[in-house]
Amino acid sequence: MIGVLGGMGPLATLDFFSKVLAATPAVGDADHVPLLIQSDPRIAPRPAAILSSGPSPLPQLLAGRDRLIAAGATALAMPCNTAHFWMADLLNGCGVPFISIVDACIGELRKLAPAGAPIGLIATRATLAAKIFDAPLLHAGYSPLLPDDHMMDTLVLPGIELVKAGHPAQGGPLIEQAVHTLLSRGAGAVALACTETPLALDAVQSPLRNQCVDSTAALARACVVWWQAELAKNR
Amino acid sequence: MIGVLGGMGPLATLDFFSKVLAATPAVGDADHVPLLIQSDPRIAPRPAAILSSGPSPLPQLLAGRDRLIAAGATALAMPCNTAHFWMADLLNGCGVPFISIVDACIGELRKLAPAGAPIGLIATRATLAAKIFDAPLLHAGYSPLLPDDHMMDTLVLPGIELVKAGHPAQGGPLIEQAVHTLLSRGAGAVALACTETPLALDAVQSPLRNQCVDSTAALARACVVWWQAELAKNR
Numbered sequence: 001m002i003g004v005l006g007g008m009g010p011l012a013t014l015d016f017f018s019k020v021l022a023a024t025p026a027v028g029d030a031d032h033v034p035l036l037i038q039s040d041p042r043i044a045p046r047p048a049a050i051l052s053s054g055p056s057p058l059p060q061l062l063a064g065r066d067r068l069i070a071a072g073a074t075a076l077a078m079p080c081n082t083a084h085f086w087m088a089d090l091l092n093g094c095g096v097p098f099i100s101i102v103d104a105c106i107g108e109l110r111k112l113a114p115a116g117a118p119i120g121l122i123a124t125r126a127t128l129a130a131k132i133f134d135a136p137l138l139h140a141g142y143s144p145l146l147p148d149d150h151m152m153d154t155l156v157l158p159g160i161e162l163v164k165a166g167h168p169a170q171g172g173p174l175i176e177q178a179v180h181t182l183l184s185r186g187a188g189a190v191a192l193a194c195t196e197t198p199l200a201l202d203a204v205q206s207p208l209r210n211q212c213v214d215s216t217a218a219l220a221r222a223c224v225v226w227w228q229a230e231l232a233k234n235r
Numbered sequence: 236m237i238g239v240l241g242g243m244g245p246l247a248t249l250d251f252f253s254k255v256l257a258a259t260p261a262v263g264d265a266d267h268v269p270l271l272i273q274s275d276p277r278i279a280p281r282p283a284a285i286l287s288s289g290p291s292p293l294p295q296l297l298a299g300r301d302r303l304i305a306a307g308a309t310a311l312a313m314p315c316n317t318a319h320f321w322m323a324d325l326l327n328g329c330g331v332p333f334i335s336i337v338d339a340c341i342g343e344l345r346k347l348a349p350a351g352a353p354i355g356l357i358a359t360r361a362t363l364a365a366k367i368f369d370a371p372l373l374h375a376g377y378s379p380l381l382p383d384d385h386m387m388d389t390l391v392l393p394g395i396e397l398v399k400a401g402h403p404a405q406g407g408p409l410i411e412q413a414v415h416t417l418l419s420r421g422a423g424a425v426a427l428a429c430t431e432t433p434l435a436l437d438a439v440q441s442p443l444r445n446q447c448v449d450s451t452a453a454l455a456r457a458c459v460v461w462w463q464a465e466l467a468k469n470r
Binding site: 001007008009010011014017018021023029030031032033034036037038041067069070071072126148226 | 236242244245249252253256263264266267268269270271272273274275276277302303305306307368403
Protein backbone atom coordinates (compact mmCIF):
# COMPACT_ATOMS: atom_id res chain seq x y z
CA MET A 1 0.00 0.00 0.00
CA ILE A 2 1.43 3.39 -1.03
CA GLY A 3 0.87 6.21 1.47
CA VAL A 4 0.11 9.59 -0.08
CA LEU A 5 1.02 12.71 1.84
CA GLY A 6 -1.51 15.04 0.27
CA GLY A 7 -3.94 17.88 0.70
CA MET A 8 -1.44 20.46 -0.60
CA GLY A 9 -3.89 21.32 -2.07
CA PRO A 10 -6.76 18.83 -2.13
CA LEU A 11 -7.40 19.34 -5.86
CA ALA A 12 -3.79 18.43 -6.67
CA THR A 13 -4.22 15.27 -4.57
CA LEU A 14 -7.43 14.41 -6.44
CA ASP A 15 -5.59 14.97 -9.74
CA PHE A 16 -2.78 12.68 -8.57
CA PHE A 17 -5.25 9.94 -7.54
CA SER A 18 -6.93 10.21 -10.94
CA LYS A 19 -3.55 9.97 -12.69
CA VAL A 20 -2.54 6.87 -10.70
CA LEU A 21 -5.76 5.15 -11.82
CA ALA A 22 -5.23 6.29 -15.43
CA ALA A 23 -1.62 5.04 -15.39
CA THR A 24 -2.58 1.56 -14.18
CA PRO A 25 -2.91 -1.21 -16.75
CA ALA A 26 -6.05 -2.51 -15.02
CA VAL A 27 -8.54 -4.99 -16.38
CA GLY A 28 -10.59 -5.07 -13.19
CA ASP A 29 -10.71 -3.23 -9.88
CA ALA A 30 -8.25 -5.65 -8.28
CA ASP A 31 -5.43 -4.60 -10.62
CA HIS A 32 -5.31 -1.09 -9.11
CA VAL A 33 -2.62 0.13 -6.71
CA PRO A 34 -3.69 0.08 -3.03
CA LEU A 35 -3.39 3.64 -1.74
CA LEU A 36 -3.77 5.31 1.64
CA ILE A 37 -4.30 8.98 0.86
CA GLN A 38 -4.07 11.63 3.54
CA SER A 39 -5.69 14.77 2.15
CA ASP A 40 -5.04 17.20 4.97
CA PRO A 41 -5.51 20.81 3.96
CA ARG A 42 -4.54 22.01 7.46
CA ILE A 43 -0.80 21.64 6.72
CA ALA A 44 0.85 25.06 7.05
CA PRO A 45 1.18 26.88 3.70
CA ARG A 46 4.48 25.96 2.02
CA PRO A 47 5.03 29.19 0.02
CA ALA A 48 4.80 31.37 3.14
CA ALA A 49 7.27 29.14 4.98
CA ILE A 50 9.75 29.37 2.09
CA LEU A 51 9.28 32.95 0.87
CA SER A 52 8.48 34.82 4.07
CA SER A 53 8.69 33.71 7.66
CA GLY A 54 5.52 31.62 7.90
CA PRO A 55 5.39 28.61 10.24
CA SER A 56 7.15 25.51 8.95
CA PRO A 57 4.90 22.66 7.78
CA LEU A 58 7.63 20.16 8.66
CA PRO A 59 6.20 18.96 12.01
CA GLN A 60 2.85 18.26 10.30
CA LEU A 61 4.54 16.57 7.34
CA LEU A 62 6.53 14.31 9.68
CA ALA A 63 3.38 13.46 11.65
CA GLY A 64 1.58 12.59 8.40
CA ARG A 65 4.52 10.48 7.23
CA ASP A 66 4.58 8.53 10.49
CA ARG A 67 0.77 8.15 10.53
CA LEU A 68 0.80 6.63 7.04
CA ILE A 69 3.67 4.27 7.85
CA ALA A 70 2.03 3.19 11.13
CA ALA A 71 -1.18 2.47 9.18
CA GLY A 72 0.69 0.12 6.86
CA ALA A 73 2.13 2.21 4.01
CA THR A 74 5.14 0.41 2.52
CA ALA A 75 6.17 3.40 0.37
CA LEU A 76 5.32 7.10 0.33
CA ALA A 77 4.64 9.77 -2.27
CA MET A 78 3.78 13.48 -1.97
CA PRO A 79 1.91 15.10 -4.87
CA CYS A 80 3.15 18.65 -4.21
CA ASN A 81 6.30 20.01 -5.84
CA THR A 82 6.86 22.80 -3.31
CA ALA A 83 6.68 20.48 -0.29
CA HIS A 84 9.71 18.61 -1.66
CA PHE A 85 11.70 21.48 -0.14
CA TRP A 86 11.50 19.38 3.07
CA MET A 87 12.40 16.10 1.33
CA ALA A 88 15.74 15.63 3.11
CA ASP A 89 14.02 16.01 6.49
CA LEU A 90 11.27 13.59 5.45
CA LEU A 91 13.82 11.00 4.33
CA ASN A 92 15.63 11.26 7.66
CA GLY A 93 14.54 8.25 9.73
CA CYS A 94 11.94 7.22 7.12
CA GLY A 95 11.68 3.45 7.20
CA VAL A 96 10.12 3.04 3.73
CA PRO A 97 10.97 4.20 0.18
CA PHE A 98 9.83 7.77 -0.59
CA ILE A 99 9.06 8.17 -4.30
CA SER A 100 10.20 11.69 -5.25
CA ILE A 101 8.20 13.87 -7.64
CA VAL A 102 11.47 15.52 -8.70
CA ASP A 103 13.18 12.24 -9.58
CA ALA A 104 10.04 10.97 -11.34
CA CYS A 105 9.87 14.16 -13.42
CA ILE A 106 13.55 14.05 -14.34
CA GLY A 107 13.18 10.37 -15.29
CA GLU A 108 10.55 11.34 -17.88
CA LEU A 109 12.54 14.38 -19.09
CA ARG A 110 15.26 11.93 -20.16
CA LYS A 111 12.88 10.60 -22.82
CA LEU A 112 12.44 14.11 -24.26
CA ALA A 113 15.79 15.86 -23.94
CA PRO A 114 19.42 14.71 -24.32
CA ALA A 115 21.93 15.14 -21.49
CA GLY A 116 23.29 18.67 -21.33
CA ALA A 117 20.11 20.26 -22.69
CA PRO A 118 18.56 23.24 -20.93
CA ILE A 119 15.27 22.26 -19.22
CA GLY A 120 12.56 24.90 -18.91
CA LEU A 121 10.93 25.09 -15.50
CA ILE A 122 7.34 26.22 -15.04
CA ALA A 123 6.65 26.47 -11.31
CA THR A 124 5.43 28.70 -8.53
CA ARG A 125 7.68 31.40 -7.13
CA ALA A 126 8.25 29.27 -4.00
CA THR A 127 9.34 26.17 -5.95
CA LEU A 128 11.72 28.30 -8.03
CA ALA A 129 13.06 30.28 -5.05
CA ALA A 130 13.69 27.07 -3.09
CA LYS A 131 15.56 25.65 -6.12
CA ILE A 132 13.73 22.35 -5.64
CA PHE A 133 14.42 21.17 -9.18
CA ASP A 134 17.70 23.01 -9.85
CA ALA A 135 20.24 20.84 -8.04
CA PRO A 136 18.66 17.51 -9.12
CA LEU A 137 18.53 18.75 -12.75
CA LEU A 138 22.21 19.79 -12.63
CA HIS A 139 23.06 16.46 -11.00
CA ALA A 140 21.25 14.68 -13.86
CA GLY A 141 23.34 16.59 -16.40
CA TYR A 142 20.79 19.23 -17.38
CA SER A 143 20.81 23.00 -16.97
CA PRO A 144 17.66 24.61 -15.54
CA LEU A 145 16.18 27.45 -17.63
CA LEU A 146 13.90 29.62 -15.49
CA PRO A 147 11.15 32.03 -16.56
CA ASP A 148 12.21 35.66 -16.11
CA ASP A 149 10.30 38.01 -13.81
CA HIS A 150 8.22 39.43 -16.65
CA MET A 151 7.11 35.92 -17.72
CA MET A 152 6.29 35.03 -14.11
CA ASP A 153 4.17 38.16 -13.61
CA THR A 154 2.34 38.15 -16.94
CA LEU A 155 2.08 34.44 -17.86
CA VAL A 156 2.94 31.80 -15.25
CA LEU A 157 1.37 33.21 -12.07
CA PRO A 158 -1.82 34.55 -13.74
CA GLY A 159 -2.16 31.20 -15.56
CA ILE A 160 -1.90 29.27 -12.29
CA GLU A 161 -4.43 31.62 -10.62
CA LEU A 162 -6.94 31.05 -13.44
CA VAL A 163 -6.71 27.26 -12.97
CA LYS A 164 -7.10 27.62 -9.20
CA ALA A 165 -10.20 29.78 -9.82
CA GLY A 166 -11.70 27.01 -11.97
CA HIS A 167 -10.93 28.49 -15.40
CA PRO A 168 -8.25 26.19 -16.88
CA ALA A 169 -9.18 27.03 -20.50
CA GLN A 170 -8.51 30.71 -19.77
CA GLY A 171 -5.16 29.86 -18.18
CA GLY A 172 -4.20 27.64 -21.13
CA PRO A 173 -2.96 30.33 -23.56
CA LEU A 174 -0.87 31.97 -20.80
CA ILE A 175 0.93 28.77 -19.81
CA GLU A 176 1.28 27.80 -23.47
CA GLN A 177 2.98 31.15 -24.19
CA ALA A 178 5.34 30.55 -21.24
CA VAL A 179 6.24 27.08 -22.54
CA HIS A 180 6.71 28.48 -26.06
CA THR A 181 9.05 31.20 -24.79
CA LEU A 182 11.21 28.72 -22.83
CA LEU A 183 11.42 26.41 -25.87
CA SER A 184 12.35 29.34 -28.14
CA ARG A 185 15.10 30.26 -25.67
CA GLY A 186 16.64 26.83 -26.13
CA ALA A 187 14.89 24.49 -23.69
CA GLY A 188 15.03 20.87 -24.87
CA ALA A 189 11.90 20.14 -22.86
CA VAL A 190 9.83 21.82 -20.15
CA ALA A 191 9.05 20.52 -16.67
CA LEU A 192 5.54 21.48 -15.53
CA ALA A 193 6.56 21.53 -11.88
CA CYS A 194 3.34 23.05 -10.63
CA THR A 195 0.22 20.90 -10.37
CA GLU A 196 -2.07 23.45 -12.03
CA THR A 197 -0.14 24.01 -15.25
CA PRO A 198 -0.78 20.65 -17.02
CA LEU A 199 -4.51 21.19 -16.44
CA ALA A 200 -4.24 24.56 -18.24
CA LEU A 201 -2.45 23.06 -21.26
CA ASP A 202 -4.85 20.10 -21.37
CA ALA A 203 -7.85 22.42 -21.34
CA VAL A 204 -6.70 24.03 -24.59
CA GLN A 205 -5.32 20.76 -26.03
CA SER A 206 -1.99 22.48 -26.51
CA PRO A 207 0.28 20.89 -29.15
CA LEU A 208 3.24 21.90 -26.93
CA ARG A 209 2.04 19.42 -24.29
CA ASN A 210 4.23 16.63 -25.71
CA GLN A 211 7.38 18.70 -25.16
CA CYS A 212 6.49 18.96 -21.47
CA VAL A 213 6.58 16.59 -18.51
CA ASP A 214 3.67 16.81 -16.04
CA SER A 215 5.35 16.18 -12.68
CA THR A 216 2.09 14.93 -11.10
CA ALA A 217 1.57 12.37 -13.88
CA ALA A 218 5.25 11.38 -13.70
CA LEU A 219 4.91 10.73 -9.96
CA ALA A 220 1.72 8.73 -10.57
CA ARG A 221 3.46 6.57 -13.17
CA ALA A 222 6.47 6.07 -10.87
CA CYS A 223 4.11 4.86 -8.12
CA VAL A 224 2.44 2.37 -10.46
CA VAL A 225 5.87 1.10 -11.61
CA TRP A 226 7.00 0.74 -7.97
CA TRP A 227 3.86 -1.20 -7.07
CA GLN A 228 4.12 -3.52 -10.09
CA ALA A 229 7.74 -4.27 -9.16
CA GLU A 230 6.70 -5.09 -5.57
CA LEU A 231 4.02 -7.46 -6.88
CA ALA A 232 6.56 -9.16 -9.16
CA LYS A 233 9.02 -9.55 -6.24
CA ASN A 234 6.38 -11.23 -4.07
CA ARG A 235 5.12 -13.55 -6.80
CA MET B 236 -10.43 13.82 9.83
CA ILE B 237 -12.96 11.60 8.04
CA GLY B 238 -11.75 8.09 7.23
CA VAL B 239 -12.90 6.72 3.88
CA LEU B 240 -13.23 2.98 3.46
CA GLY B 241 -12.79 2.86 -0.30
CA GLY B 242 -11.38 1.08 -3.29
CA MET B 243 -14.69 -0.67 -4.07
CA GLY B 244 -13.89 0.21 -6.79
CA PRO B 245 -11.13 2.82 -7.00
CA LEU B 246 -12.99 4.91 -9.59
CA ALA B 247 -16.01 5.21 -7.28
CA THR B 248 -13.65 6.36 -4.51
CA LEU B 249 -12.09 8.94 -6.84
CA ASP B 250 -15.60 10.13 -7.77
CA PHE B 251 -16.51 10.41 -4.08
CA PHE B 252 -13.33 12.42 -3.32
CA SER B 253 -14.13 14.73 -6.22
CA LYS B 254 -17.71 15.18 -4.96
CA VAL B 255 -16.54 16.00 -1.41
CA LEU B 256 -14.32 18.76 -2.83
CA ALA B 257 -17.15 20.02 -5.06
CA ALA B 258 -19.59 20.04 -2.12
CA THR B 259 -17.28 22.11 0.10
CA PRO B 260 -17.88 25.85 0.30
CA ALA B 261 -14.13 26.51 0.13
CA VAL B 262 -12.43 29.83 -0.48
CA GLY B 263 -8.93 28.41 -0.02
CA ASP B 264 -7.31 25.02 0.44
CA ALA B 265 -7.65 25.22 4.23
CA ASP B 266 -11.47 25.19 4.04
CA HIS B 267 -11.51 21.62 2.71
CA VAL B 268 -12.44 18.55 4.76
CA PRO B 269 -9.43 16.56 6.03
CA LEU B 270 -9.75 13.04 4.66
CA LEU B 271 -7.87 9.79 5.10
CA ILE B 272 -8.83 7.67 2.12
CA GLN B 273 -8.06 3.98 1.97
CA SER B 274 -8.41 2.92 -1.66
CA ASP B 275 -7.83 -0.80 -1.33
CA PRO B 276 -8.96 -2.76 -4.39
CA ARG B 277 -7.91 -6.06 -2.78
CA ILE B 278 -11.10 -6.24 -0.68
CA ALA B 279 -13.01 -9.40 -1.66
CA PRO B 280 -15.70 -8.75 -4.30
CA ARG B 281 -18.99 -7.83 -2.64
CA PRO B 282 -21.40 -9.13 -5.32
CA ALA B 283 -19.89 -12.64 -5.23
CA ALA B 284 -20.14 -12.72 -1.42
CA ILE B 285 -23.82 -11.71 -1.56
CA LEU B 286 -25.06 -13.51 -4.69
CA SER B 287 -22.99 -16.69 -4.70
CA SER B 288 -20.75 -18.15 -2.05
CA GLY B 289 -17.67 -15.95 -2.52
CA PRO B 290 -15.44 -15.14 0.47
CA SER B 291 -16.81 -12.44 2.77
CA PRO B 292 -15.08 -9.05 2.61
CA LEU B 293 -16.05 -8.41 6.25
CA PRO B 294 -12.67 -9.24 7.84
CA GLN B 295 -10.94 -6.83 5.42
CA LEU B 296 -13.60 -4.16 5.97
CA LEU B 297 -13.18 -4.42 9.75
CA ALA B 298 -9.38 -4.25 9.41
CA GLY B 299 -9.72 -1.13 7.23
CA ARG B 300 -12.16 0.44 9.68
CA ASP B 301 -9.79 -0.14 12.59
CA ARG B 302 -6.76 1.04 10.59
CA LEU B 303 -8.48 4.33 9.77
CA ILE B 304 -9.62 4.89 13.36
CA ALA B 305 -6.15 4.05 14.73
CA ALA B 306 -4.68 6.58 12.27
CA GLY B 307 -6.92 9.31 13.66
CA ALA B 308 -10.22 9.17 11.76
CA THR B 309 -12.97 10.71 13.91
CA ALA B 310 -15.76 9.55 11.57
CA LEU B 311 -16.05 7.04 8.74
CA ALA B 312 -17.73 6.84 5.35
CA MET B 313 -17.79 4.11 2.69
CA PRO B 314 -18.48 5.15 -0.93
CA CYS B 315 -19.90 1.80 -2.04
CA ASN B 316 -23.61 1.03 -1.85
CA THR B 317 -23.22 -2.76 -1.95
CA ALA B 318 -20.72 -2.87 0.92
CA HIS B 319 -23.40 -1.36 3.18
CA PHE B 320 -24.73 -4.93 3.36
CA TRP B 321 -22.15 -5.32 6.19
CA MET B 322 -23.06 -2.01 7.87
CA ALA B 323 -24.45 -3.59 11.06
CA ASP B 324 -21.21 -5.54 11.53
CA LEU B 325 -19.15 -2.42 10.85
CA LEU B 326 -21.12 -0.42 13.42
CA ASN B 327 -20.60 -3.12 16.03
CA GLY B 328 -17.79 -1.92 18.30
CA CYS B 329 -17.10 1.09 16.07
CA GLY B 330 -15.94 3.93 18.28
CA VAL B 331 -16.71 6.77 15.85
CA PRO B 332 -19.74 7.91 13.82
CA PHE B 333 -20.21 6.02 10.54
CA ILE B 334 -21.93 8.21 7.94
CA SER B 335 -24.22 5.89 5.95
CA ILE B 336 -24.63 6.25 2.17
CA VAL B 337 -28.18 4.87 2.56
CA ASP B 338 -29.21 7.44 5.17
CA ALA B 339 -27.55 10.25 3.19
CA CYS B 340 -29.41 9.20 0.05
CA ILE B 341 -32.79 8.96 1.83
CA GLY B 342 -32.15 12.37 3.41
CA GLU B 343 -31.91 13.90 -0.07
CA LEU B 344 -34.90 11.91 -1.40
CA ARG B 345 -37.03 13.73 1.18
CA LYS B 346 -36.46 16.96 -0.75
CA LEU B 347 -37.83 15.35 -3.93
CA ALA B 348 -40.64 13.02 -2.88
CA PRO B 349 -43.37 13.22 -0.18
CA ALA B 350 -43.70 10.53 2.49
CA GLY B 351 -45.50 7.48 1.16
CA ALA B 352 -44.25 7.90 -2.41
CA PRO B 353 -42.74 4.98 -4.27
CA ILE B 354 -38.98 5.45 -4.74
CA GLY B 355 -37.36 3.97 -7.84
CA LEU B 356 -34.11 2.11 -7.17
CA ILE B 357 -31.37 1.85 -9.78
CA ALA B 358 -28.70 -0.48 -8.45
CA THR B 359 -26.65 -3.57 -9.14
CA ARG B 360 -28.21 -7.00 -8.75
CA ALA B 361 -26.26 -7.51 -5.50
CA THR B 362 -27.50 -4.25 -3.93
CA LEU B 363 -31.08 -5.13 -4.89
CA ALA B 364 -30.81 -8.78 -3.80
CA ALA B 365 -29.35 -7.76 -0.43
CA LYS B 366 -32.23 -5.28 0.02
CA ILE B 367 -29.74 -2.66 1.24
CA PHE B 368 -32.09 0.25 0.56
CA ASP B 369 -35.44 -1.51 1.01
CA ALA B 370 -35.80 -1.66 4.80
CA PRO B 371 -34.42 1.88 5.38
CA LEU B 372 -36.77 3.24 2.68
CA LEU B 373 -39.76 1.49 4.29
CA HIS B 374 -38.65 2.75 7.69
CA ALA B 375 -38.52 6.28 6.26
CA GLY B 376 -42.12 5.93 5.01
CA TYR B 377 -41.37 5.20 1.35
CA SER B 378 -42.07 2.14 -0.77
CA PRO B 379 -39.21 0.83 -2.89
CA LEU B 380 -39.98 0.38 -6.61
CA LEU B 381 -37.50 -2.01 -8.22
CA PRO B 382 -36.60 -2.47 -11.89
CA ASP B 383 -38.02 -5.72 -13.30
CA ASP B 384 -35.75 -8.41 -14.71
CA HIS B 385 -36.18 -7.20 -18.28
CA MET B 386 -35.12 -3.66 -17.31
CA MET B 387 -32.14 -5.03 -15.39
CA ASP B 388 -30.98 -7.14 -18.34
CA THR B 389 -31.55 -4.62 -21.13
CA LEU B 390 -31.00 -1.23 -19.45
CA VAL B 391 -29.48 -1.09 -15.96
CA LEU B 392 -26.73 -3.73 -16.15
CA PRO B 393 -25.59 -2.92 -19.73
CA GLY B 394 -25.60 0.80 -18.80
CA ILE B 395 -23.38 0.14 -15.76
CA GLU B 396 -21.04 -2.02 -17.86
CA LEU B 397 -20.64 0.76 -20.44
CA VAL B 398 -19.62 3.24 -17.71
CA LYS B 399 -17.17 0.72 -16.24
CA ALA B 400 -15.69 0.26 -19.74
CA GLY B 401 -15.14 4.01 -20.02
CA HIS B 402 -18.14 4.87 -22.23
CA PRO B 403 -20.49 6.84 -19.96
CA ALA B 404 -22.15 8.68 -22.87
CA GLN B 405 -23.12 5.33 -24.40
CA GLY B 406 -24.54 4.16 -21.07
CA GLY B 407 -26.50 7.41 -20.62
CA PRO B 408 -29.54 6.61 -22.80
CA LEU B 409 -29.90 3.16 -21.16
CA ILE B 410 -29.90 4.49 -17.61
CA GLU B 411 -32.12 7.40 -18.67
CA GLN B 412 -34.65 4.93 -20.09
CA ALA B 413 -34.58 2.96 -16.82
CA VAL B 414 -35.20 6.14 -14.79
CA HIS B 415 -37.99 7.17 -17.19
CA THR B 416 -39.68 3.78 -16.83
CA LEU B 417 -39.58 3.89 -13.01
CA LEU B 418 -40.99 7.44 -13.01
CA SER B 419 -43.75 6.44 -15.43
CA ARG B 420 -44.63 3.54 -13.10
CA GLY B 421 -45.24 6.01 -10.30
CA ALA B 422 -41.88 6.67 -8.63
CA GLY B 423 -41.81 10.05 -6.91
CA ALA B 424 -38.04 10.13 -7.28
CA VAL B 425 -35.25 7.70 -8.18
CA ALA B 426 -32.27 6.69 -6.06
CA LEU B 427 -29.14 6.14 -8.15
CA ALA B 428 -27.75 3.57 -5.72
CA CYS B 429 -24.92 2.45 -7.94
CA THR B 430 -21.86 4.66 -8.32
CA GLU B 431 -21.70 4.36 -12.11
CA THR B 432 -25.23 5.47 -12.95
CA PRO B 433 -24.98 9.21 -12.15
CA LEU B 434 -21.90 9.36 -14.40
CA ALA B 435 -23.99 7.91 -17.26
CA LEU B 436 -26.80 10.46 -16.81
CA ASP B 437 -24.31 13.33 -16.45
CA ALA B 438 -22.56 12.30 -19.66
CA VAL B 439 -25.77 12.84 -21.64
CA GLN B 440 -26.87 15.85 -19.53
CA SER B 441 -30.14 14.05 -18.87
CA PRO B 442 -33.05 16.30 -17.87
CA LEU B 443 -34.26 13.46 -15.61
CA ARG B 444 -31.16 13.96 -13.43
CA ASN B 445 -33.01 16.39 -11.13
CA GLN B 446 -35.60 13.72 -10.27
CA CYS B 447 -32.80 11.46 -9.05
CA VAL B 448 -30.52 11.37 -6.02
CA ASP B 449 -26.89 10.39 -6.62
CA SER B 450 -26.01 8.37 -3.51
CA THR B 451 -22.27 9.12 -3.87
CA ALA B 452 -22.92 12.88 -4.00
CA ALA B 453 -25.39 12.58 -1.11
CA LEU B 454 -22.74 10.84 1.00
CA ALA B 455 -20.16 13.49 0.03
CA ARG B 456 -22.53 16.28 1.09
CA ALA B 457 -23.34 14.49 4.37
CA CYS B 458 -19.61 14.26 5.11
CA VAL B 459 -19.12 17.98 4.48
CA VAL B 460 -22.10 18.79 6.71
CA TRP B 461 -20.71 16.53 9.46
CA TRP B 462 -17.30 18.18 9.26
CA GLN B 463 -18.73 21.73 9.31
CA ALA B 464 -20.77 20.81 12.41
CA GLU B 465 -17.65 19.46 14.13
CA LEU B 466 -15.78 22.68 13.33
CA ALA B 467 -18.66 24.75 14.73
CA LYS B 468 -18.73 22.62 17.92
CA ASN B 469 -15.03 23.18 18.52
CA ARG B 470 -15.10 26.89 17.80
